Amino acid sequence: MPRRTDIESILVLGSGPIVIGQACEFDYSGTQACRVLREEGYRVILANSNPATIMTDPDFAHRTYVEPLDVDVVAAIIDRERPDAVLPTLGGQTALNLAVGLHERGAFTDTGVELIGASIEAIRTAEDRERFKAAMTEIGLAVPASGFAYNLDEAMAVADDIGYPLIVRPSYILGGKGTGIAGDATELRRLAAEGLDASPISEILVERSIAGWKEFELEVMRDRADNCVVVCSIENLDPMGVHTGDSITVAPAQTLSDVEYQRMRDAAFACIRRIGVETGGSNIQFATDPATGEMVVIEMNPRVSRSSALASKATGFPIAKIAARLAVGYTLDEIPNDITGMTPACFEPTIDYVVTKVPRWAFEKLPGATGILGTRMQSVGEAMAIGRTFPESLQKAMRSLELGRYGLNCDPAEKAYDDLDEGELVRRSAVATPDRPFHLEAALRRGISVDRLASATAVDPWFLDQILAIVEERAELERVGFAAMDRASWRRAKRLGFSDAQLAYLWSMDTRTVRAGRETQRVSPTFKTVDTCAAEFDATTPYHYSTFEDESEVRPSDRRKIMILGSGPNRIGQGIEFDYCCVHASFALRDAGFETIMVNCNPETVSTDYDTSDRLYFEPITEEDVLDIIEAEQPEGVIVSLGGQTPLKLAGVLPRGLVLGTSPESIDLAEDRDRWNVLCNRLEIPQPAGGTASTLDEALVITGRIGYPALVRPSYVLGGRAMEIVYNDEDLARAMAELASFGTLGIEGGLSAERPVLVDRFLEDAIEVDVDALRDATGEVLIGGVMEHVEEAGVHSGDSACVIPPPTLSSAVVKVIEGYTRAIADELDVRGLINVQYAVKSGQVFVIEANPRASRTVPFVAKATGVPLAKIAARIMVGATLAELREEGLVRLPATGGHVSVKEAVLPFNRFPDVDTILGPEMRATGEVMGVDVTFGMAFAKSQLAAGNRLPTSGAVFFSLADRDKAAGLAVAARFAELGFDIIATENTAIGLKDLGIPVSEVVAKIGEDGTDAVGLIESGRVQLVVNTPRGRGPRADGRHIRTTANVRNVPCLTTVAAARAAAAGIAELIRRPVEVRSLQEFHAADQLRLDV
Amino acid sequence: MTITAAQLVLSDGEIFEGEAIGAVPENGITTGEVVFNTALSGYQEILTDPSYAGQIITFTYPHIGNYGVTELDDEASEPHCRGLIVRDLARRPSSWRSRGDLSEFLSAHGMAGIAGIDTRRLTRHIRDAGAMPGAFGTAPTEDLFASARHEPGTDNVDLAGVVSTKEPYLVGDGPRHVVAYDFGIKRSILRHLMPHAKVMVVPASTPAEAVLERKPDGVFLSNGPGDPAAVGYGVDAVRALVGRVPIMGICLGHQLLARALGGETYKLPFGHHGANHPVRRDRDGVVEITSQNHNYAVADGTVPDAEITHRNLNDGVVEGLRVADAQLFSVQYHPEAGPGPHDASYLFDDFVRLMDTGRTH
Ligand SMILES: Nc1ncnc2c1ncn2[C@@H]1O[C@H](COP(=O)(O)OP(=O)(O)O)[C@@H](O)[C@H]1O
């Protein structure tokens, strides 16, 4: 069956902001989909609120709507564009739920739009746990005993007939939201309540817990002709009870006999057929009882998923691309396999290596979170590693995580586990935490038996024995010693994944010596190819990984080659924005005739798609691995400044002259506080008073000079890691102590003379401004965008909303800022991008910091102005000048003026009910959204809606303000009163309001006093919006209770006056007119017109 | 850790370094035709499949032995292949089904193997140069090389006769009566036939008359090792059966049937050995993912008035044929799986229908 000709235009639904459970894997799948559908000649319309994605680049779709993924808004897009079809299966759970919402609203029937990929019926049967169970039972597949509940009593009733332990699983959720295992009635009561909240249809499944069983996943594809194939099988190292997204997972399944595997395969096909997913990919999860092999179905996701992205990268089989083709009518046998070029996509990939995925968490940024893993996904990113054996891939994965680990222990950090006694080691291993794999290795090294560990942890003995192989090899290496290592021993060690750094630690010597010793024994990595067919056919796609075998398959070409270092696993502070920059560099350099070589280890990303660059190396981004690739490929240059801090840290160790763009010296200069101060003084650019200290006494001297409040922060970190505002000597002492302790900053290297802390005067109520600029070798500087932050300085740039063009800054101030930026760029002799942050206090501009590299805001600026900053930067780094690029048409005048763009941060608090939601200098956002409109108010309102904070247009607003916010805050309250809201307030705030003659409809008691207190009020559901600005710190403060309650009850809660003011502006607009939608292409075109005349 | 270094030497002189596993042959040498199999699971079924007689099996998946061994997975009473080549032999298996580990199994059956090999390099070499004889073991390189060169390979060697049962035996209790030629039959095949028929398994050399005397409802031609051209007696027997009784053939059985019908067979460069081969059923275009294990194939367009029912999507190789009025059909691949997907198990129902109604569908 060929491509459908009865449809011409297709609306692709994206997945919105990066949140826990839904990361850039959907940019990868959406981007592939848009590409394919364009190639097929369809008119592609895209809806996605996330500006940091590649898919929202104006040239990936004919019409790109960066608008909130909200039923009404998308309905408006459908009305405006009248697509023939809507494709919801490549935008994660968000797109799927959106499709259901649109259907219920009649958006499809009214307009005669067809849903392709999966029918509403299929989505419902898969996502509604009750229908799913019924369907599975109907086709004779086992599911754990369970019952459904729509309220607490029903939940308790189910418990009575099934018995404990039980798991609560809400319908239509993602990342295990609202799930949890209850050991008794009290726990169940709590979890059931949360679960009912989490489910959009308040339906929960109360199910017998089979925690401890083995968990498997199959990635399945089906076409219109009912051909089904399994793309990949995945086995979780962590047993049932730990969300697959938080589990270490391994492909292919390791411990399934063919008999069991085929049974699972048959079940998967029966499942996808019964659910009725006509075309595309689905992810089906199974559990088996390790003692009897009994198999049950856990769930099916009738869409491309996180695991699909993993399966694609693990096998080379482009699931999303093929799913898109199937959706428009092709059958699997009609689609060629890109990798072999000669065989069709209708086959089952087979692989000759092992893939291990390890999640990365951010608990250190979320004080209050337990750090224990369960059925709710909590990780913010993941790394994938490929090796010929499991031990090799596991060790590579561990060093890919960039937690400062050299592999699976055998590094300084292992001390933490080796200090524990045997019993404690086993106890800790039994609890799933980010540290579990390290505990397991330490326990085995301690001589604890595989069987004892297996029964304590329910981790399969095969995996434990493989780790034991690493342990035994380590002992052997210790015995032999560096001097006596012969070729065979080197090979054995490297084949088990030992990094040179681990060996250097083991033999207490430096890595360079280890490397040299190894190379004299002629032991160097060989590069193999990911080819979907275990070498049965010749592969045409250069997608490689390193291992230690006989034969290397890489043949460097004679073209001009540029290597781009990616940004590794997503983490708070370094996410998709940097992948966007790397991908853009690759595209731009490819267009300019270079061969591009991408190095990255993040399976979710577009950069690790096999056809994004000419060559892809799926490798850890460490000194050893990167140097090996450089040796194999001999590139003429390496780009380190687009992938965030990860590649930047390597700048110093790469061969001289290979680093492209701004020199490593300049990069250091910007980080080295003293030299930076000298620079600013020379340029007469004011900075907040401050200094550097590596001891408390030094710090006290500084605060003695500059006074409080002061801001304390480590150097060489990203995302305001461990940054704190201190108001007095006690705060300062605590902060310094924390920095010194290995704990918080272990990852970044702790506190030392080389890594002193910066102590600055904290500028209160200052407006923060971000600037992204470009500079070329001739010294021309292009200001990409000047962003005014909504929240005042003190809220991390990554956590605050920002606006282009600046709504309140005077043109004089903007001039000053642009001037400073030029001066700094010149002084640092920048070649490419630079990001400078300023704080403007009563008209005076202070520079906070400058980073001569790509920043988090580059994609946002590009979307707001239509100027592809990252592409231009890449070209500048290989010698082009802005003038030349202007000629080419790559550099255009920024398109602003006609519209206002607001970037809003998306925070993970709804997953961490115990974490205080107050914003500060430490970044905690996982993602961002963009709102675009002709007025600031509407753009801001859109950004809030996109971020999931539905601003009310009527009802009551509850104010509780810190004294220093009173003046400004009361004015905002007045505005809300004007807009017709009831104002409810705490005592002091209320008094202030009454003085201004603002009616207060209700005054709430202090927490603890009698009468309804704030918490009771919010729980009563009588407030639609909370404005609470921080007073004192710590859990005991009222503010915290208010914020966490609002969070749990998901009532929008604003923690700064500035945000409240912006919200009022937005609400005013929402009251005045309906939300209208417009595509980026239209906004840009309109402005270009204005600019041309 | 005691590791005995060993080498694999191919007849064209390629050398691979590894370590000895399994049984130890007294002269320290194991020879055979080196082939590779790309299946991710099912190593025990593969090792015990009589069709591998005379061959050394390279597993492209690096970890072999992970879930141990169990009699339940044997395709024959003992392995018939000459040896195995792996990247990594599991140290400790883990599975509720397991009754022992693979290295014990190898020793118990006197089978030698070699581990630690860059099996991907080996696979790429065979892919490009074709399946070829090789020798591995602890013996000196030149001895291994010599044995590799003297290894006859499989062309024109009758291996089916060697692995076939010497005496007829009866299995199954289904209502029908089937005679199954054992050219190296797999237990999975018998498991599929047994519910439908009493199956008399007869030696490869059984003449047609002896079969017809039994008045079977149908005759089954099994899989088996080696070159169909070397099994002339089988071809003659089949020729005498064609048209007189419904026939189903699998793998070697399919090739013998083709030759009996006047068709030709030829040797593929490195054969099909795996569990992921896409095959299109011409009848309705549906694609089956199939288990395959063959070095020889039926030459397209050489079988007079037979209809080609199935083709390999990767390389177009003939995968199935049928002569409706002669009431016979055969496939090159393995609908019985063991190991592999179950997509084609319907073919056994077709055989039953053929015996009952004279039509497959
Ligand atoms: N009956 C159960 N007993 C124990 N753990 C379970 C059970 N059902 C699911 N889980 C665990 O909960 C996790 C999340 O459940 P799942 O339905 O997959 O949520 P999501 O839709 O977010 O993936 C699973 O990965 C599994 O580890």
Ligand SMILES: Nc1ncnc2c1ncn2[C@@H]1O[C@H](COP(=O)(O)OP(=O)(O)O)[C@@H](O)[C@H]1O
């Ligand atoms: N002197 C200061 N006064 C007020 N706020 C500051 C000051 N210095 C930094 N900040 C705040 O701290 C945040 C993080 O500081 P920054 O140097 O940007 O850390 P990072 O480099 O990790 O992003 C900034 O976005 C700003 O809001």
Ligand SMILES: [Mg+2]
């Ligand atoms: Mg799941």
Ligand SMILES: [Mg+2]
């Ligand atoms: Mg799900």
